[in-house]
Amino acid sequence: MLTQLRESLGEQAVVTDPAVLAERSHDRSGSPAVGAPLAVVRPRSTDQVSLVMRLAHAHDVPVVPQGALTGLAGGANAVPGAILLDLTAMDQILRIDPIDLAAVVQPGVITADLAAAAAEQDLFYAPDPASAAESTLGGNVATNAGGMRCVKYGVTRDAVRSLEVVLANGDVIRTSPPTVKAVGGLDLTSLLVGSEGTLGVITEITVGLLPAPGPVRGITAGFSSSKAALDAANQIMAGPHRPSTLEFMDEVVIGATLAYDPDAGLPTDAKAWLLVLTDARTAAADDIASYVDVVRRHGAMRVDVADDPDRVAELLRARRVLNPAMHALRGDSLNEDVAVPRGRLFDLLVRLAELSDQVGLPIGTAGHVGDGNLHPVICFDPDDPDQVRTAHRTHELVLGLANELGGTVTGEHGIGLEKLSAVDAELGPRLRGLQRGIKDVLDPTGVLNPGKKL
Amino acid sequence: MLTQLRESLGEQAVVTDPAVLAERSHDRSGSPAVGAPLAVVRPRSTDQVSLVMRLAHAHDVPVVPQGALTGLAGGANAVPGAILLDLTAMDQILRIDPIDLAAVVQPGVITADLAAAAAEQDLFYAPDPASAAESTLGGNVATNAGGMRCVKYGVTRDAVRSLEVVLANGDVIRTSPPTVKAVGGLDLTSLLVGSEGTLGVITEITVGLLPAPGPVRGITAGFSSSKAALDAANQIMAGPHRPSTLEFMDEVVIGATLAYDPDAGLPTDAKAWLLVLTDARTAAADDIASYVDVVRRHGAMRVDVADDPDRVAELLRARRVLNPAMHALRGDSLNEDVAVPRGRLFDLLVRLAELSDQVGLPIGTAGHVGDGNLHPVICFDPDDPDQVRTAHRTHELVLGLANELGGTVTGEHGIGLEKLSAVDAELGPRLRGLQRGIKDVLDPTGVLNPGKKL
Known part of the structure; x- marks a missing residue:
């Protein structure tokens, strides 16, 4: 099959160099490849993709479609004997x-x-x-x-x-x-x-x-409690000035961020933080004024307003270092991606704090509060086997918590390899059965990305 | 089965009165029922629906889910021996x-x-x-x-x-x-x-x-050509003042509407007409000013501005009588529901005018120009067998035209009974096969609304 692919797609489109295979075998989730792939194949047209699939189908060779491998759930990781179908060309x-x-x-x-x-x-x-x-x-x-x-x-x-x-x-x-x-x-x-x-x-x-929207402008605000920040976010969402971005950080994340980057522009005494941006092309000043009004009415302790790109970049700086900052706290971290109805976010934060106390590991939470989609991060010392075990157990508990609160174990990262058992619990056997039935209609022999998602 | 349903759902929830069956056997498409139904069943809970489906599935009795029967494609029409599952309770x-x-x-x-x-x-x-x-x-x-x-x-x-x-x-x-x-x-x-x-x-x-949005306000404008009206609509869509409604009428519809309702508020000499509304809660005056500016730059011959609900209702009056007005033109009409990429709308109108000339029947077109979704209406005399035949042939040609221009035979009304063959042509056998395969996964014995859509 590889010979035939080389003839049709060109020598350089079919790669079996072990270094390339290793590099293309996993995304950024930290999950390892399931097994060693057969080759990386790089089609340049729909016809070439069609040829790859015809041959793979005929030879029952699994195919893993891949892009830039920036995924966070292992969805593009290699499976044994697979063609890694690199579509970046x-x-x-x-x-x-x-x-x-x-x-x-x-x-x-x-x-x-x-x-x-x-x-x-x-x-x-x-x-x-x-x-x-x-x-x-x-x-x-x-x-x-x-x-x-x-x-x-x-x-x-x-x-x-x-x-x-x-x-x-x-x-x-x-x-x-x-x-x-x-x-x-x-x-x-x-x-x-x-x-x-x-x-x-x-x-x-x-x-x-x-x-095209207008230039991005907005505010950040520190609060004395998560409750106050969430209430402010909910009031902004209920009003006519829908933000283009509405992000939240809790106390643990604020602390970790300041430890990692003291110039991140966060108020040191805040228990929660909101970033509220607008990209309205008209009347953006009204949006900003409304955000300032709402956060002040919820007791914001510090409000920074940015109306030029440099200032906005400064406001975003703290949010952008979330992952390295949380990673640095204990040396490693597990990043969650839960979503709940927005009215349950406070319950989620309370339960996460209880869980953190209970397991003895820091859990910091930040993310897309306007969508109810937050990223709790469980921090642990990778050199401490107890902490590693506890962190993975805590990961399962966080997923269960999302379901218990009427939400989902993944708001935007996907299932990939990492959350297969959790999504079984979330969707239930009947829905999973329907999904597998639909898979069978489109891919009856199961050559496409086997062992992922479904 | 009906006895069992009467016992579980109550006597009045299972109706076999021929008058009720007749009334519940068709929607507003004008398509007749495919055959005589068995009964109308009116569940009041999910459990009752589940029971109906279990029994229908066991007895292989088709079930047609129904709402208010306002559909326009025959999707909820009766099929032979079916339970009409009336969910309005x-x-x-x-x-x-x-x-x-x-x-x-x-x-x-x-x-x-x-x-x-x-x-x-x-x-x-x-x-x-x-x-x-x-x-x-x-x-x-x-x-x-x-x-x-x-x-x-x-x-x-x-x-x-x-x-x-x-x-x-x-x-x-x-x-x-x-x-x-x-x-x-x-x-x-x-x-x-x-x-x-x-x-x-x-x-x-x-x-x-x-x-909640703001109050609805807006403008209407008459144009000396469809091209000018479409160009104005496209420019409005490309700008920052996205309207909440953007409707179009061509010359045939304007004429039919004025004949039906001389007070409809349409300019008698216009070849095309746009209705542009905004429901912005802030800066709506900027939206209106922008619409006025765009239509004037495209040579609008008459612009009416409405900024209170009564005036808006007057502006909408012409659009609301579309169907009776077109119906009245020759005594009957076939109402289409095509959508094309917005850049192809002018081609569509040109081709429809050619088609109208060719077949000798009026075709008037109005609808949701902002979505590329228009409703050409073919007018004919129901007492003239030649016109009836021609109208139905023209209907097929209009559907083919939508596909030829890269569009769809139905933008919002659906397939139901009326467009089964047209959608076969639009989607092709492979896609239709996949859809039927998915249907088989969810409804393996085919009891749900057989003969519709797929």
Whole structure:
């Protein structure tokens, strides 16, 4: 099969160099590969992807679709004997349509490159996952990536109009017409978004764009309690000045961040912190005034206002060092990605504090409070076997807590390898059975990303 | 089976009165029932729906889920020997949550009633199908209903967070957690939305709400050509003042409307007409000024501005009489529901005018120009067999035209019975096969709304 692929795709498109295989075998989750892959294959067209799938299907060789490997759940990790289907060479922005407010891209386009190309035409690609400078559109779609702008613009799924997909046997479909509205078929577009490479290989993506927003401006505020910060966030969400970003940090994260970066611009005595941004093109000053008013009415101890890009970058600095700061606290960390109905966030924080006391490990929580999607981080010393064990047990307890509060074990990172058992508990056997049944329809022999997600 | 249902659901919940059966056998599409139903069954709870499905599944009796029967594609029409599962008695708004910005409703809740209940708490249910005063949320979800506000707020799918669904065999599932973000499972919520009763019976709906918008204000403008009106609409869409409604009428519709209602407020000499509304809570005057500026720059011959509810109602009057006015033109009409990429709308109008000349029947086009979703109406004399035949042939040609221009045969009404062959052409055999495969996973014996959609 590899010989045939080399003949059709070219020598350099089929790589078996162990160093390359090792490098392409895992994402950023920290999960190891499930097993050694067969080869990395780098198609440059839909036809080439179709050929790979036809051969893999015929030879019953598993295929793991891959983008930039910035995922956080192991979804793109190697499985034994697999072709790692590296789609990063399919990196063309095929069309940006300023009338239809749409872009057509190949899956290997870097998210930030699409955003920049849209901006050149005074247009806006709204989804903004944290990895946007490196991640690919294909990976964003496969994981239904989130980020800090979802609170105003929704998730990646909300931007996707239509997909070209190569099915497990090599057949090529388009999930729907590229119109804004279309109710002719079942919504296969949404089904493929977030399917983590288990249902098909995404080879072309049509996304909707928006008119360019205004410059980002906003405020940060320190609070004397998490309750006050959450109440302020809820009041902002209930009002007419929907922020483009609404982020939260608790006391543990504030402390860890200040220890890691004393110039992060955080109030040292705060028990909680909010970042509230607007990108409104008109009347942004009204938005800012409203945010200042709300946080002050909730007893904000310190309010910083930023109305130029440099000041905004300063405000974002603290939020951007979340992961390294929490990692540094004990030497290692487990990063969660739970979401609950927004009205349950305070309960979540209370229960996490109790859990932290109970297990004796720091748990700091930050994230997208406007969506109810927070990232609790469990800190532990990797050289202490007790702490390592406790941290992994605590991880399971945090997932259970999310479900207990009516939420989900993953708001934006996905299942991949890491949360398979947790999602079984969350969705239940009947729903899992339906999902596997749907998988069987699209990939009857199970060559696509086996052992992930489903 | 009916005896058992009467015992469990009560005598009055199982109706076999021929007059009731006749009345519940068809929607507003004009399509007749496929055959005589067995009974109308009116459950009052999820458990009762589950019981109906268990029995129907065991006895291989088809079940047609029904709401208010305001559909326009025959999706809820009776099929031979079917239980017409009338869900209108499940009409409770279970919860409105002002923190989580969500509502939980039973499927029989009238759309306008949910909107009113939300408004009482200064909240907003955005989807607004034309039938909102009568249609049910269950029907809206089953058809993924559209309407005049989609241009700003999206379609019904965009409002749905989670569904409780009774499967064909009576099993009850929840498609996802009710959180704003959730990527644990495949997107079964979106799969069920728009599935027209073929995959499951929707028994509870969790929708997202928004903070209440401002009062509706806006403008109408008459143009000397469709091209000028479309160019103005496109420029409005590309700008920062996204309207909450953006509607178009062509010359044929303007003429028919003025003949039907001389006080409809339309300029008699206009070749095209736009209605542009905003519901912004802040800076709405800027929106209006921007719309006036854009339409004037595109040569608008007459601009009416409305900034109070009575004046807005007057502006909407012309749009609201579209169907009776077009119907009156020749005595009968076929109403289409095509959508194309917005950049192809002018081509669509040109081709429709050519088609009208060619077949000798008036075709007037109006609709949701901001979404690229227009409703061409083919007018004919029902007493002239030649015109009837020509009208139906023209209907097929209009659908083909939508596909030829990269669009869809149905933007918001659905497939039901009416467009089965057209959607086969649109989606192709492979996609149709996948959809039927998915149907088989959820409804292996095919009891749910057989012969519709798929």
